Amino acid sequence: MAKFKRKIVQVLTAIITNGYLPGFIKGDIYRGNLKRFCVPGLNCYSCPGALGSCPIGSLQAVIGSAKYQISFYVLGTIAFIGTLLGRFVCGWLCPFGLIQELLHKIPSKKVRISSKNPAKYSKYLILLVFVIILPMFVVNVLGMGDPFFCKYICPAGTLEAGIPLVIMNPSLRQAIGFIFSWKVFLLILTIIASVFIARPFCRFICPLGAIYGLFNPISLYKLEVSSEKCIKCNKCTKTCPISIETYKTPNSPECVRCGKCIGACPTQAICSSFGFKEKEERPKEIEIN
Amino acid sequence: MWMKKGLRWILLIASIGSILIGVYREEVLTVLVKAINICLECVGIG
Numbered sequence: 001m002a003k004f005k006r007k008i009v010q011v012l013t014a015i016i017t018n019g020y021l022p023g024f025i026k027g028d029i030y031r032g033n034l035k036r037f038c039v040p041g042l043n044c045y046s047c048p049g050a051l052g053s054c055p056i057g058s059l060q061a062v063i064g065s066a067k068y069q070i071s072f073y074v075l076g077t078i079a080f081i082g083t084l085l086g087r088f089v090c091g092w093l094c095p096f097g098l099i100q101e102l103l104h105k106i107p108s109k110k111v112r113i114s115s116k117n118p119a120k121y122s123k124y125l126i127l128l129v130f131v132i133i134l135p136m137f138v139v140n141v142l143g144m145g146d147p148f149f150c151k152y153i154c155p156a157g158t159l160e161a162g163i164p165l166v167i168m169n170p171s172l173r174q175a176i177g178f179i180f181s182w183k184v185f186l187l188i189l190t191i192i193a194s195v196f197i198a199r200p201f202c203r204f205i206c207p208l209g210a211i212y213g214l215f216n217p218i219s220l221y222k223l224e225v226s227s228e229k230c231i232k233c234n235k236c237t238k239t240c241p242i243s244i245e246t247y248k249t250p251n252s253p254e255c256v257r258c259g260k261c262i263g264a265c266p267t268q269a270i271c272s273s274f275g276f277k278e279k280e281e282r283p284k285e286i287e288i289n
Numbered sequence: 290m291w292m293k294k295g296l297r298w299i300l301l302i303a304s305i306g307s308i309l310i311g312v313y314r315e316e317v318l319t320v321l322v323k324a325i326n327i328c329l330e331c332v333g334i335g
Contacts (some may be wrong), residue, residue: 021330029327030327032325033321035320035321035324036317036324038320038322045328045331046328046332057323058324061323061324062320065319068314068319072307073308073310073317073320074311074320075307075311076303076305076306076309076311077292077308077311079304080308082300083301083304084301102314146330147331150330151331151333151335154331157328161328161332162332162333164331169319172327172334179335180333182333218293276297278290
């Protein structure tokens with residue numbers, strides 16, 4: 001039931017954040033005031049249906065502009081959402097996360113990669129280099145930097161914006177070149193990887209997931225494990241698509257809050273909560289014979 | 290536990306403050322201008 005509920009929320013969020021239907025018909029984008037606001041997940045603002053702005057695209061746009069070096073507005077928005085929800089956004093509110101999950105449902109041999117694999121740190125490197133350093137320092141004569149992550153890496157932009165716009169807009173179709181081919185190649189790679197590995201983009205590439213992950217240990221939405229109930233059977237780790245040892249690190253930066261561990265726990269030791277209050281653990285009574 | 294609670298309050302207040310500073314600095318206009326024009330870099334053309 002919880003799994004079904006999450007899918008409904010994921011689909012609804014994808015529809016609501018990409019609800020500008022005329023864009024898909026005309027091959028154009030929404031140009032209204034709602035685009036002042038960032039959506040919580042990674043959702044390209046050049047998607048024909050997008051009603052809001054992508055936080056990572058916006059961050060690069062402000063950092064790369066001639067007027068500003070840093071974006072208080074976008075970083076504040078990400079920090080606010082992160083403090084409230086952490087990576088709950090990745091598991092419940094991100095359209096590209098949903099796409100990867102649907103691809104992973106295609107029957108095939110699945111490859112499990114441990115949550116301790118050092119490749120998880122690559123997303124922090126991408127955040128630092130492609131989202132912050134390059135747009136800040138590699139600038140043209142006007143002092144403007146490119147959004148390097150969007151330009152050279154983001155497969156969400158290719159899928160949500162590049163392909164639909166190129167199909168529907170003849171003038172854009174005439175302008176495509178090497179970068180478009182490169183981005184389509186990365187998208188195909190991401191699609192193939194998603195069939196075999198659970199959420200590869202979220203785990204190894206996504207700079208937004210990297211930021212939200214830092215908030216997981218302190219966000220108001222959290223997982224709690226009762227040490228009284230936990231029998232350390234490791235079922236949570238085996239059920240977790242990202243192989244997190246939930247009973248040891250319930251608020252790991254890698255956890256996307258899919259909640260599968262909650263349903264899998266045979267003793268109901270894992271629960272989620274939202275708020276400032278922490279569950280108080282009673283110290284275990286020591287039996288003295 | 291109290292430290293965590295305090296940190297959450299600090300982050301919430303700081304993030305709201307940061308958003309307000311951004312609005313005051315008119316960063317929102319930069320976001321809007323970028324978002325209402327087709328981002329050629331995102332598409333893979335720019």
